[in-house]
Amino acid sequence: QVQLVESGGGLVQSGGSLRLSCxxxxxxxxxxxxxxxxQAPGKEREFVAVxxxxxxxxxxxxxxxxxxxxxxxxxxxxxxxxxxxxxxxDTAVYYCAARRVQRGYDYWGQGTQVTVSS
Numbered sequence: 001q002v003q004l005v006e007s008g009g010g011l012v013q014s015g016g017s018l019r020l021s022c023x024x025x026x027x028x029x030x031x032x033x034x035x036x037x038x039q040a041p042g043k044e045r046e047f048v049a050v051x052x053x054x055x056x057x058x059x060x061x062x063x064x065x066x067x068x069x070x071x072x073x074x075x076x077x078x079x080x081x082x083x084x085x086x087x088x089x090d091t092a093v094y095y096c097a098a099r100r101v102q103r104g105y106d107y108w109g110q111g112t113q114v115t116v117s118s
Contacts, residue, residue: 002026002098002107009094009112016086016116022079022096022109032101034079036070038092038114045095049081064090086116 008020024031035050049060049070058070069082079096094114097105 002028002031004096004098004107004109006094006096006109006112009114011115011117012086014086014088014116014118017082017084018086018114019083020081020094020096020112020114022081024077024079024098028077030100031098032103034072034096034098035105036079036081036094036096038090038094039111040089040092043092048094051079083114086114088116088118090114091116 003025004022006020006022008018010018012018031053033050033052036048037045038048039045047061048064049058049068051058051070051072053072060068067085071080092114093111095111096109098107099105
């Protein structure tokens with residue numbers, strides 16, 4: 001089992017920045033990749049970014065490419081999402097998730113609210 005705890009959400013003005021963190025605990029040696037998803041009110045959960053836990057390769061949704069950066073610190077078992085040039089449409093609950101090799105995202109955090117005011 002892997003436990004995930006997010007932090008760092010809040011209220012920010014359009015154009016501002018926030019950094020989200022997600023600390024993993026438990027059976028972290030089984031983690032293959034970690035990702036950020038988000039869910040806005042009335043919308044389905046959507047993919048934001050993913051990072052390969054060992055190699056560090058990354059993939060981003062087109063909507064955040066060039067503005068968000070996903071990274072990890074394996075010594076701290078912590079995932080990050082640096083969000084710059086935030087827009088009101090980035091307002092959502094942000095979730096981190098972890099997956100094992102050949103498995104889906106089995107582990108999810110509780111979510112952290114990000115609100116961007118115009």
